[in-house]
Amino acid sequence: MPLKVITSEDLEIFKSELIAEIKSLLDGFQKAGTTQKWMKTKDVLALLKISHGTLQHLRITGQIPFSKIGGVIYYDAEEINQLIARNMIY
Known part of the structure; x- marks a missing residue:
């Protein structure tokens, strides 16, 4: 097997x-990913995998602020976007 330098x-x-x-993916996420203000747990799990x-x-x-009403936890979509941006590695 030949070596590749x-x-x-x-x-x-x-x-x-x-x-x-990565920038392209984040731009697409911000434009099309979350148009709603609040996201439920299942949505955040699917989005962040x-x-x-x-x-x-x-x-x-x-690291992620949330609101809990009854037994349902809600996350601010903008906060999720900011979490992704804060953890971007260049």
């Missing part, structure tokens, strides 16, 4: 393309 220039190109793709335990951890640690 990856240069630092190759990695820089890959990094630039990856960042552009995380488990119930992870979402609970985010609530407990104060």
Whole structure:
């Protein structure tokens, strides 16, 4: 099997393309993803592709603010967008 050498220039190109793709995905998410003001737990789980335990951890640690009415937890869609933006890695 032949070896393929990856240069630092190759990695820089890959990094630039990856960042552009992530920005594109986030722009699409912000435009089409959440038009509603409040989201329920199932919506947030599907959007972020995380488990119930992870979402609970985010609530407990104060990373995601929420409102609870009866037994239903609501999340502000803008806060979810901000969480994604805060955790973006460049």
